[in-house]
Structures are given as C-alpha cells and as structure tokens.
Amino acid sequence: MGTPESDSTQLEVVRVFTDTAGRFGNPLGIARAADVTGVDHQALAARAGYSETVVVEEPAADRATVRIYTPAVELPFAGHPTVGTAWWLAMLGKPVAVLDVPAGPVEVSPLTDGVTWIRARYEWAPKFEFHEFSDLAELATLDPADFPEGQHYAWGWNDEARGTVRTRMFAPAMGIAEDEATGAAAIALTAQLQRGVYITQGQGSQLYTEWDSDGWVRLGGRVIADHPVVI
Structure with a gap:
C-alpha cells in the first residue's frame, strides 16, 4: 500500500458531534496537504486508525479541497470529516464557504450557536x-x-x-x-x-x-x- 511509514507526520485531531458539554464525538485526524507530499494518504489513515482522516489543501477564495480516507478506503464524501474540517479551518481564522470533495461542493454555513453546519446531497x-x-x-x-x-x-x-x-x-x-x-x-x-x-x-x-x-x-x-x- 505504498510507503509503509511516514516521517513522523503530525495530525491535528478534533472531535466531531460532541454533546453540549463537549463529551463524546467522533475523532477526526487532519493532515495539511503540504505536510504529506509524497506520503501514501491511505496508509497514513490506516496507521491513524480513526474512522476518517482528511488531507486538506490550503484554502483559497473561500474554498478548500479535502480528501477523505477511512482506514480501508477513500470516500467521495462523508459528514463528520466535512463538519470537522469546516470548524477547524474557521478556528484557524481561515473560514471557507465551500469544501470541495470528490463528490462535489459541500456548502459551509458560519458557526451558529456553537454548531457547525454543512449542506450536501444525500446521494x-x-x-x-x-x-x-x-x-x-x-x-x-x-x-x-x-x-x-x-x-x-x-x-x-x-x-x-x-x-x-x-x-x-x-x-x-x-x-x-x-x-x-x-x-x-x-x-x-x-x-x-x-x-x-x-x-x-x-x-x-x-x-x-x-x-x-x-x-x-x-x-x-x-x-x-x-x-x-x-x-
């Protein structure tokens, strides 16, 4: 599956869909695309072991390109990675209106009462x-x-x-x-x-x-x- 090990790749981790007290939630691994050039993304996700790990390009013109991996496969779209990535970018001071994933453009709404919202096609x-x-x-x-x-x-x-x-x-x-x-x-x-x-x-x-x-x-x-x- 490509490169078996990376050179100490750092992943940011957020928990998505917590309760109001910040408990529970699904961990999401986040890698900056520039940090994983030449690294097998699928192998990286398998080593991380989270249900999903994303590789995020630097935002431009209120958009960012995202690729999504489970430990076994790449997905064209998933919900917890897009919600988590939208929040993470906003916290970095780089909010986006659209996340471009292989399935299509995922619309992102501004944070509302502590909740991050995305809009996507059910199919x-x-x-x-x-x-x-x-x-x-x-x-x-x-x-x-x-x-x-x-x-x-x-x-x-x-x-x-x-x-x-x-x-x-x-x-x-x-x-x-x-x-x-x-x-x-x-x-x-x-x-x-x-x-x-x-x-x-x-x-x-x-x-x-x-x-x-x-x-x-x-x-x-x-x-x-x-x-x-x-x-």
Missing part, C-alpha cells in the same frame, strides 16, 4: 443497509460481530413526534467496526424520512439534520479540539 453518502428497531433496548444489545461485512445503520425512534432518534453504525467494509458518529448516514436517513432529525449515536454523540429540498440535507454538530498526534 453522495455511502450506501448503507438500514435496520429500524422499535425497541431501543434491543438496539443497545447489538455487537459489531453481528455485522461481519457491509455497511449498516441501525436506528429507532426515541420520540417520533419530536424527531429524536437513537442510532448505531457498523461498517467493516470501510474498516470501521463501529462508528461513534456518522454524518453521511444521518444525511441518508434524513432523506429517507424527508424530515430533520436530532440523532444520538454511539456513546452519546449528537447530530442535527434539516431536510432541505431536491435532495439537499443540512448536517450540523458541535466540534472541539483534541490533542495532536504524531504517527
């Missing part, structure tokens, strides 16, 4: 097999071993009238046994339901969605900085 999301559970206690008993292959999003209503949902995601095909918070799956579920939802996933991560129109979905969440790592 950009990876294909998931959806499993609806009427009993959330049963949902809680699921184990990654129950899903030896494929990409699965298990969900159930916590309160359908209020649009609150409990979810879990398992994607061995992406090299992810279980994901703490999955923005692309949240977008796909929102499109399926054609309504915005408030999702609690994993240990307690929180995701917000809004159904827009013509296949567009807004995805939002809170992000905080974690410690950088060298791999």
Whole structure:
C-alpha cells in the first residue's frame, strides 16, 4: 500500500458531534496537504486508525479541497470529516464557504450557536443497509460481530413526534467496526424520512439534520479540539 511509514507526520485531531458539554464525538485526524507530499494518504489513515482522516489543501477564495480516507478506503464524501474540517479551518481564522470533495461542493454555513453546519446531497453518502428497531433496548444489545461485512445503520425512534432518534453504525467494509458518529448516514436517513432529525449515536454523540429540498440535507454538530498526534 505504498510507503509503509511516514516521517513522523503530525495530525491535528478534533472531535466531531460532541454533546453540549463537549463529551463524546467522533475523532477526526487532519493532515495539511503540504505536510504529506509524497506520503501514501491511505496508509497514513490506516496507521491513524480513526474512522476518517482528511488531507486538506490550503484554502483559497473561500474554498478548500479535502480528501477523505477511512482506514480501508477513500470516500467521495462523508459528514463528520466535512463538519470537522469546516470548524477547524474557521478556528484557524481561515473560514471557507465551500469544501470541495470528490463528490462535489459541500456548502459551509458560519458557526451558529456553537454548531457547525454543512449542506450536501444525500446521494453522495455511502450506501448503507438500514435496520429500524422499535425497541431501543434491543438496539443497545447489538455487537459489531453481528455485522461481519457491509455497511449498516441501525436506528429507532426515541420520540417520533419530536424527531429524536437513537442510532448505531457498523461498517467493516470501510474498516470501521463501529462508528461513534456518522454524518453521511444521518444525511441518508434524513432523506429517507424527508424530515430533520436530532440523532444520538454511539456513546452519546449528537447530530442535527434539516431536510432541505431536491435532495439537499443540512448536517450540523458541535466540534472541539483534541490533542495532536504524531504517527
């Protein structure tokens, strides 16, 4: 898989879709493109071990180009990497209006009440097999071993009238046994339901969605900085 090791590449790490107290959230590794010239990005993501690692070009004209990697594959689009990257760039004083990913232009809204919002097409999301559970206690008993292959999003209503949902995601095909918070799956579920939802996933991560129109979905969440790592 190309270069087996890098020369002490530093990744910035943020946690995406935390709760209001800054707990939980899905770690995202962020590499500046200039720092990983000549490095195998896929091998880098595999060593990092996060559900996704991104390589970000220097912003220009309110846009930045981003490539997204799981430990096993490159993705044309994913939610937690785009929300996390948008927040990270804003914190660097380099806010962008668009993140260009292979799937297309992801629109970024200014930070609102501590929440970073992006807007994307639902068909950009990876294909998931959806499993609806009427009993959330049963949902809680699921184990990654129950899903030896494929990409699965298990969900159930916590309160359908209020649009609150409990979810879990398992994607061995992406090299992810279980994901703490999955923005692309949240977008796909929102499109399926054609309504915005408030999702609690994993240990307690929180995701917000809004159904827009013509296949567009807004995805939002809170992000905080974690410690950088060298791999």
